[in-house]
Amino acid sequence: MNLEQLNKVAAAMTAPGRGILAADESTGTIGKRFDAIGVPSTPDNRRDYREMLFRSSEAMSKYIAGVILYDETIRQNAKDGTPLVKLIEKAGSLPGIKVDKGTKLLPFCPGEVITEGLDGLRERLVEYRGLGAKFAKWRAVIDIGERHVVPSYAAVAANAQALARYAALCQDETIVPIVEPEVLMDGGHDIDRCAEVTQWVLKETFHTLFLNRVALEGMVLKPNMVVPGKKSAKRASVDEVAEKTLRVLKASVPAAVPGIAFLSGGQSDEAATAHLDAMHRAGGLPWRLSFSYGRALQHAPQTVWAGKPENVAAAQRAFNHRAMMNGLATLGQWQADLERKAA
Numbered sequence: 112m113n114l115e116q117l118n119k120v121a122a123a124m125t126a127p128g129r130g131i132l133a134a135d136e137s138t139g140t141i142g143k144r145f146d147a148i149g150v151p152s153t154p155d156n157r158r159d160y161r162e163m164l165f166r167s168s169e170a171m172s173k174y175i176a177g178v179i180l181y182d183e184t185i186r187q188n189a190k191d192g193t194p195l196v197k198l199i200e201k202a203g204s205l206p207g208i209k210v211d212k213g214t215k216l217l218p219f220c221p222g223e224v225i226t227e228g229l230d231g232l233r234e235r236l237v238e239y240r241g242l243g244a245k246f247a248k249w250r251a252v253i254d255i256g257e258r259h260v261v262p263s264y265a266a267v268a269a270n271a272q273a274l275a276r277y278a279a280l281c282q283d284e285t286i287v288p289i290v291e292p293e294v295l296m297d298g299g300h301d302i303d304r305c306a307e308v309t310q311w312v313l314k315e316t317f318h319t320l321f322l323n324r325v326a327l328e329g330m331v332l333k334p335n336m337v338v339p340g341k342k343s344a345k346r347a348s349v350d351e352v353a354e355k356t357l358r359v360l361k362a363s364v365p366a367a368v369p370g371i372a373f374l375s376g377g378q379s380d381e382a383a384t385a386h387l388d389a390m391h392r393a394g395g396l397p398w399r400l401s402f403s404y405g406r407a408l409q410h411a412p413q414t415v416w417a418g419k420p421e422n423v424a425a426a427q428r429a430f431n432h433r434a435m436m437n438g439l440a441t442l443g444q445w446q447a448d449l450e451r452k453a454a
């Protein structure tokens with residue numbers, strides 16, 4: 112393991128003012144996103160869409176430190192034949208790759224899932240490194256249901272084990288692992304229940320990373336924020352989300368971790384930005400705190416693009432804007448009226 116190199120890449124991925132674009136939707140997920148805008152999900156349309164994002168020069172050069180790609184995308188060329196990976200590198204950003212193979216139902220744990228993809232992972236990492244990947248991502252999914260039932264210890268422990276084995280393999284191949292234990296926002300639970308489950312999942316994850324000898328200095332954590340479930344009637348203010356998220360992270364994430372990059376998890380674009388900004392305004396953070404958003408960065412440009420070449424410039428402006436808003440949030444310099452001005 113080359114820890115110095117891993118640490119350098121992890122620090123670059125979460126450099127102040129910048130964050131990560133999660134563009135690693137699997138074919139099924141991008142298909143759903145394209146259905147919503149009435150675009151057929153063909154390899155060429157997926158290429159055109161992602162090429163449009165990677166050629167958004169302001170966003171990519173100023174605010175996007177890294178891009179998480181899907182297996183199809185890391186092998187695709189732009190329309191003019193340039194590998195998409197080269198477009199990302201030319202903009203000064205780092206290419207990364209999703210290496211999990213999605214979730215399967217966990218036996219005897221109704222409704223709970225385990226992320227698969229460890230078999231043959233070392234060989235795939237070697238290939239992806241050859242294709243330009245500097246970091247990888249693995250997402251574990253934890254649901255919140257009835258207390259003492261969901262999540263089960265079996266689901267939390269099995270997913271932590273998979274995350275730790277993935278992270279160790281990545282580091283052994285000098286690829287920075289993004290460790291993503293996502294506690295879902297679905298459901299009617301309140302913010303305190305989200306805090307309780309998120310803390311449990313993070314503690315189990317870091318304990319298992321330790322047992323598997325993963326070097327914390329050479330990884331990036333991608334957690335959910337602590338928010339109420341989507342169906343909860345008890346909403347939380349921006350300050351409450353920031354305060355409870357920071358409390359949970361400080362209690363569970365060692366300061367040796369160089370960077371934390373949140374997922375957006377179904378929050379609105381503006382809420383994902385405002386929450387990150389409020390955490391920076393609170394100050395006293397032991398790690399860099401940034402974003403690794405999928406939906407909260409892509410929803411706006413996707414809607415404007417709608418599959419039409421004549422919309423590319425406007426969609427790129429929408430992407431540049433969201434990237435800038437989140438870049439400002441990593442510095443505690445975002446303001447709501449910047450959103451209104453752009454509208």
Ligand code: 5MM
Nearest residue numbers: 133135136137140374375376404405406
């Ligand atoms: C980009 O979305 C990824 C989805 O992958 P699947 O197709 O395998 O479900 C996802 O892992 C994403 O990276 C994170 O959930 C963050 O995205 P959001 O939209 O929550 O910010």
